[in-house]
Amino acid sequence: MLQLDGISAGYGGARVLRDVSLWLPPKSVVALLGTNGAGKTTLLRVASGLLAPTSGRLSVDGEDLTGKRAHTLARSGVCHVPEGRGVFPTLTVKENILIQAAGGDVGEAVERAVSVFPVLGQKLGQLAGSLSGGQQQMLALAHAYVTEADYVLLDEVSMGLAPVVVDEIFEFLGRLADDGRALLLVEQYVSRALELADYVYLMNRGRIEFAGEPGELDSDRLVAQYLGAH
Ligand code: ATP
Numbered sequence: 308m309l310q311l312d313g314i315s316a317g318y319g320g321a322r323v324l325r326d327v328s329l330w331l332p333p334k335s336v337v338a339l340l341g342t343n344g345a346g347k348t349t350l351l352r353v354a355s356g357l358l359a360p361t362s363g364r365l366s367v368d369g370e371d372l373t374g375k376r377a378h379t380l381a382r383s384g385v386c387h388v389p390e391g392r393g394v395f396p397t398l399t400v401k402e403n404i405l406i407q408a409a410g411g412d413v414g415e416a417v418e419r420a421v422s423v424f425p426v427l428g429q430k431l432g433q434l435a436g437s438l439s440g441g442q443q444q445m446l447a448l449a450h451a452y453v454t455e456a457d458y459v460l461l462d463e464v465s466m467g468l469a470p471v472v473v474d475e476i477f478e479f480l481g482r483l484a485d486d487g488r489a490l491l492l493v494e495q496y497v498s499r500a501l502e503l504a505d506y507v508y509l510m511n512r513g514r515i516e517f518a519g520e521p522g523e524l525d526s527d528r529l530v531a532q533y534l535g536a537h
Contacts, residue, residue: 341510396436
């Protein structure tokens with residue numbers, strides 16, 4: 308289990324997360340929803356070791372990893388697919404996959420990436436920055452599959468993409484979940500995220516204001532307050 312307990316965190320003097328607790332059990336899909344600026348990205352950054360919390364505890368499978376850096380969290384099975392395109396644009400597709408593989412077998416990594424997104428197989432020698440937005444996102448997402456991470460943190464991975472690409476990405480997320488990975492999903496397509504999710508947290512102004520199963524989330528008030536028109 309990836310576990311955040313009583314986490315507070317921020318940037319400089321600005322406190323963003325206030326006493327946040329969130330659990331991502333193995334093989335589960337958890338949706339993290341909330342208003343703009345609520346702190347969702349900040350929470351994912353803490354969970355993957357990119358940002359150290361000012362208080363609270365972060366643990367993975369019972370091991371206290373509070374304050375550990377991202378590479379340590381990665382070794383413990385945590386993979387963060389960041390907001391925006393998480394690729395190196397001036398490197399080729401193959402070089403990006405090589406970095407994702409982090410010292411593992413490159414041929415095998417390429418094979419795994421291409422098995423989930425076949426289009427990447429035709430682009431291996433191209434610069435990642437020359438791919439379409441959707442293809443760049445596929446390359447970023449392949450990371451989660453290539454590394455066989457147990458806990459995958461996904462920050463708005465469908466943002467700004469054509470509907471047909473969004474379909475493909477959600478299909479991939481379903482496949483990752485079926486494969487036994489735990490997913491923590493920050494997503495603007497709320498209804499699609501809830502279709503996949505076993506559990507949902509709603510965040511507002513740096514605090515968790517609701518935690519429960521998607522079926523409990525039928526209150527009009529909650530929908531209006533947090534989810535806007537989606
Ligand atoms: P969104 O849906 O808009 O991406 P979010 O829920 O992911 O929002 P965060 O990106 O975590 O929210 O931001 C939470 C707060 O922290 C916001 O007020 C934001 O302005 C602030 N913030 C985010 N990143 C930084 C940073 N690098 N330095 C200073 N403040 C930041």
